[in-house]
Amino acid sequence: MKNKAIGNLRLTLFLFSRNPKSNPRGYMLFLVVSLLITLSGLLVAYAILAKLHTLSSKGTAIGSSGFYGAEGALNMRVEELREVFLSDRNPSGTSPSSLDQCLQQSNLGTGDFRCKVASFASPDDATANILAYSYVVPENNGVATQGTVPPGDTFQGLNMLESRYAISAVSAKEGASPDEVIAMTEMVVKSRQIPMFQFAAFYANDLEILPGARMDLEGPVHTNGDLFLGANNNAPNGLTITGQVTVGNQLFNHRKNDNSTYPDGRVRIANGAGTLINLLSGGTGGTTQTTAAMNPANVNASWGSQVQLGVEALSIPTISTLGVGGNYAQQADINFVYAPEKTGVNVPGIGTTIIPFDVTATKRDALGAGTSTTLTNAQLASLRQPVLATGAAVTAGVCTRVGSSLTPAQIATLPTGLSDTLRIAILSQTIPVPFSATNVRFSDIDPLNLNANTTALTGIRNILFGTLNTAQQTLILPLTPNQIADLAGGCFISAPIQYRDPAATGYTATGLSFVNNRERDGGNPRTMRLLQINLESLTVWNFQGWYLDNAGTGLISANQLLFTTATADNAAPLNSFQNLGLAASDTSSNGLVFHATVSASATPNPNTNASPYGFVLVGGRQLPGLAETTNNFDPTGLTFVSDQAVYVVGNYNTVNWQPASVLADSLNVLSRLRLNNDFQLNKASLTTAPVSEDTTVNTAFLAGTDITNSTLTPGYNGGLENYPRFHENWGGRTLTYRGSFVSTGLPERVTGRWSNQVYGAPNRDWRYDTRFNNAKNLPPLSPRFVFLKQEGFSRNFDQ
Known part of the structure; x- marks a missing residue:
């Protein structure tokens, strides 16, 4: 249709180039008709071009939305991976073996790597919604690699578990066939899991270190917020930090609660070569005490990668995970x-x-x-x-044997299972026996003045003596439970709970x-x-x-x-x-x-x-x-x-x-x-x-x-x-x-x-x-x- 309209235009131009002298009325009629035909063709061509432009605009909008949808799906999967790591487990599962399987929903995979579908509205109300399909493929079968953060990187020198994941996402109109995709995107992300116990101090909020006595921090220091440093004493008895310092916001040389400032030399931080540099002069270029933040340019010039400001806030577990x-x-x-x-x-x-x-x-x-x-x-x-420890436990030093006054001949007259009977007597008490009661003699029980120890011993004695004859009771009466335990080579330790x-x-x-x-x-x-x-x-x-x-x-x-x-x-x-x-x-x-x-x-x-x-x-x-x-x-x-x-x-x-x-x-x-x-x-x-x-x-x-x-x-x-x-x-x-x-x-x-x-x-x-x-x-x-x-x-x- 477009080519036909252009042909009419060429015909009109040709007719204008010819102007016969004979029959001018016929010529004029012919010219008017030709012009009408030409204008009609132009109108049709305009309509077609306008329609093509509209379709192209809608197609562009749908294409853009498809790209944004696919990218959004990628970002969603990245955030899901982050949350998995924060829950103290590693991502796991299986991936679809191909993109077609994800699109056709024939093999969704499992777990954190499975195919997922997200739906969002099309920019054209008359067009079906757009669906974004995404899945994750772990490298090395998801096995993390143990390594060390390279020099110059944030958290340099720390141990890490590093994993890589390829995330694929494709968008298509809802109800479309699998081969009618709009956009395809792929992102490769690297996850570094870094143990927080590799830091001398690691804070989710503002960190303040303002010691009264000397303090040396040899490990890395990190805060997601601001870092406030100060000390009451001059170097070398002030505050010294020798590890990498990473700060989410700003670094200060004053107190947070009352803005008290500190003279130069109270706080020192080591640079990459291990040289200690005063915080105030290194961070401001001068020695005037100030509540202002340290200047990032001065900090970078003084410490390089050893002190980094404006570090991205880290995602860390919360107290609720406990x-x-x-x-x-x-x-x-x-x-x-x-x-x-x-x-x-x-x-x-x-x-x-x-x-x-x-x-x-x-x-x-x-x-x-x-x-x-x-x-x-x-x-x-x-x-x-209380627990009666014997053998290896006594050797480990959990308690010390106290000995008894009995002779070998007297000991030989006692039942061989006396220590087990003592255990049963203690375990039979309705309430906990104080550990100190194990060092009180049975003969010290005063029925007129019972306390926690003698009350407990009364119950123990009643059970223990019920298994002994009079002569045996006489031998045991001046002993403590600990001395009876010693007869079996043991001693008591306090209750586990x-x-x-x-x-x-x-x-x-x-x-x-x-x-x-x-x-x-x-x-x-x-x-x-x-x-x-x-x-x-x-x-x-x-x-x-x-x-x-x-x-x-x-x-x-x-x-x-x-x-x-x-x-x-x-x-x-x-x-x-x-x-x-x-x-x-x-x-x-x-x-x-x-x-x-x-x-x-x-x-x-x-x-x-x-x-x-x-x-x-x-x-x-x-x-x-x-x-x-x-x-x-x-x-x-x-x-x-x-x-x-x-x-x-x-x-x-x-x-x-x-x-x-x-x-x-x-x-x-x-x-x-x-x-x-x-x-x-x-x-x-x-x-x-x-x-x-x-x-x-x-x-x-x-x-x-x-x-x-x-x-x-x-x-x-x-x-x-x-x-x-x-x-x-x-x-x-x-x-x-x-x-x-x-x-x-x-x-x-x-x-x-x-x-x-x-x-x-x-x-x-x-x-x-x-x-x-x-x-x-x-x-x-x-x-x-x-x-x-x-x-x-x-x-x-x-x-």
Whole structure:
């Protein structure tokens, strides 16, 4: 039609070139008719061209929408991959074998790599919606490559797991045949998973480091927010940072809460060559104190890639992932639930008793699969009583034999199973026996002045003496339970689980609530209800503990009820759990994971920011995992996780070092002197802090921290130097710490101002644990942040 119109136009021009002199009227008529025909052709041509333009415009719009839809599908799949990594698992599944299979919906694949379809409206209301088909193809079958971030890159030198994924997306009109696609796109992304425990400090929000005493940070430092640095002393006794510093926003040399500034030389940061440069002069080019941010150009000139500003905010796990529905709870080898609402149950041999906690053990294989076992009431009741340790456990130094005054001839007159009878007597008590009672003589029981210890001993004596004749009773009467245990070559250790409840009755009624001067309610210290877990006792109980049978008169071994023990390792430190065969052989998640939470039915409600609950870790100087030896190349270690407050008491991971971490809503550190004679956490004073002693803690920390000048935390939050919450007067004593501080944001259970606390700060010998630079030394289920980087992108058009 278009060619015909052009032909008419040429004919008209030809007629205009001829002008016969004869018959002018006929010529004029012919000319008019020719013009009409020509104009009609032009109108038709215009209409056709206009229609073609409209169709072309709509086609362009649809094509553009197709491209945008396909690109949107790519971005959606990238974000889905990010979320998978943040949930502490790796993407998995199968991909469609071809694009046609995805379009035809004949083979969708499975899991995170399967074909997905997204629908969006067409720009032309009369045209069907546009569908975007997408799927993911992992390189190397999805197996990540262990590597190191190259020099000059953000987070240079850190260990990483790197994976590559090719994401394909194609768009087509809804209802179109598979070969009628609009656009095809492909993106290749590189995922770097970097453990957060490779940082001396890693903060999701603003990070403040303003120490009063000297502080040397040897590892990398990162914050998604602003970084505020300062110190009260001049170099070399101020603040020194020797690792790479990455900052999401700006870098300052002043306090955040009151804008106090610091002179030049208080803070020094090493450049790539290791030379320490003063923050103020290096960041501003001068020495005038200022509240202004450091100049990016000056920072780059002074430190290069060693200090990077404006780094993209990193996606990291949140505190909520520590809860019951999170991956840590799902992958844990032992789950503890503090359930103070539990009522009395009848246990054979014990009677009616309240056991306010539950324990579930899951023995997992190397891939994490396993069968869970919920401990029975008799087993739970055993966990709350002192444990009689013998043999290898005594050799490990968990307790010291006390000896007795009996002669060999007198001992020979006693029943051979006396120690088992003593075990039954202790396990038969309706309420927990105080550990200190094991050092009280039966002859010291005063029926007119019963206390917790003598009341417990009365019940034990009644059962024990019921199996002895008069002469045997006479021999036993001046002895303590610990001296009777010594007759079998053993000694008592405190209960694996103890609980501190201000509403408790019986032996545990006196002074067992813990007053927390940091978490205050309306200005008043918060009274905490704490479940205490003795890691050392738990390890011994798993190896040689006992509980009552269904008749309540016999004993059943608890050996390996919680975890399977490893073969004794003669290459491990002498008399360590690992050396003696008490340690766990678990390699799932590269080691043991313990998770602790509070029953949702507890009153008061544990799921508020005024939660009065928490967990206490004692007996942690030696952990039940495996360290590296010549017989064991890959250490395992222990990760303890809770969505409530955690209190680490005494030396932790100081014997037979192994990868360790504590993840909690908030983190508290106390010395061993805070334990009473029953190895329970002492009630704190409202006005004065007890004296502490030198303490060493070797473990990574992940917890929530308060935010300066926030609604919930007006004023200063304490800074990195107060990341662990203190409750003692350290009085010149030293807290030695080797690990990594990670803050994931505001606590969800234990928010509280850093002000009016009753404590004296320790001398801080704090350093990043460089052993974490080796990936095999990272704790089990180490949290990682995800750094996704686009490597390639292509767009194709196929009509």
